[in-house]
Amino acid sequence: MLNLSGNIFQGIIPSSLSSLRGLEVLDISQNNLSGKIPQFLGKWNSLEFLNLSLNDFEGEVPVVGVFRNASLFSILGNNRLCGGLVTLELPKCKERGKQKKRFPYFILAIVIAPTLLIVLLWVYLLGKKKRNSQPSQSSGNERFLKVSYNQLLKATDGFSAANLIGEGGFSSVYKGIIDSNDNKPVAVKVLHLQNKGAHKSFLAECEAWRNIRHRNLLKIITSCSSTDFQGNDFKALVYEFMPNGSVHDWLHSSAYASKLNLLQRINILRDVATALDYLHNRCQTMIVHGDLKPSNILLDDDMVAHVGDFGLARLIGTDLNQNSSTGVKGTIGYAPPEYGIGSEMTSCGDVYSFGILLLEVMIGKMPTDDMFKEGLSLHKFAYMALPDHVIDVIDDDAIVLQNTEANAKKVEECLVATINIGVSCSVDSPPQRMNIEIVVNELQRILDVLQNI
Incomplete structure (x- = not known):
């Protein structure tokens, strides 16, 4: 080496x-x-x-x-x-062809040139107008900020426990401030390279982030592949910092005095479904996230949800399938049952995880809660409440009393429709799970109804 x-x-x-x-x-x-x-x-x-x-x-x-x-x-x-x-997915290399001979009819060229110039100018102005009208996005070819181990060490105050904001099997995440990033706070994800699969998790995440850009995906700023002061390999990913923490924190942490209201919960679920639809259907290469759960859904200043942590991601149709060597497929409670019998990661598996996540967000119970035993699961608990007892299983913090009976009925109908989506996404049979595009449309419809009450 x-x-x-x-x-x-x-x-x-x-x-x-x-x-x-x-x-x-x-x-x-x-x-x-x-x-x-x-x-x-x-x-x-x-x-x-x-x-x-x-x-x-x-x-x-x-x-x-x-x-x-x-x-x-x-x-x-x-x-x-x-x-x-x-x-x-790199651009094609330019072929060096033989130089074409000049067109000999120079008089004709003189006549055509002004017309061609006007057409080109019109096309340029039209293209410029289009670009200006589109929302700003990071270019896939933008230059990544380069950072060293020393810079990250300084940014996180020596990777201090005070700056530790998250920890998993493959990594620890620290809050930090990098001078060369306009002193904006960042999240530094340091890989535990001594753990089996961490190196391939790093590669999978780098490859997944290489060409994807979406408002509901966590933005990567740069990566660092170096050595620490003891000569050990060091790998880290640097992300945009999300000041409002994770959905898991809002649902289950006692540190959060306020709780998510109903509109916020539906908005978050719509954002996550939109990100999944992008990964599964709008990318050049389909990307399966592989580990969708509340702790991987982060919230910005405006409570917009951003899906992060692509350490288990799989790019369908490529050689990059790190799961085959690590054996890790998702998290207990959120991973679909077919992964437990050795099936490959698929977009249907992500839909199952989304269904469980939705039920957790609306009911406020984790799939691994002590109450779920002896054949009872979060999915079955929700299924049994449909359609007449949904209001009894919804998290109390999500319920808002309405001033009219008509409005109360609309809210209850929205809650039933939302739980029905979660149940439909988390059925055991992959082909019978709800299509993620339909999920996005249905959640948007529910959101529109609630916003007009």
């Missing part, structure tokens, strides 16, 4: 490196290296992982050797690369 990351090396990769044929892992990420990716890297049969991320390489990505499997290398943040595997 050779780790040269975070050393601010410049220039091209020297050809003398080709003599190191026995390497299994090469990490030269987070430098200022440029030029084309050397062909000899694809000829090393011993190479098991190659990290070229956060440099300035250009030209065509090879498709031989380690470059034949997208899970064995990372090129994140090299925005001038092209070609390579189809699953990388």
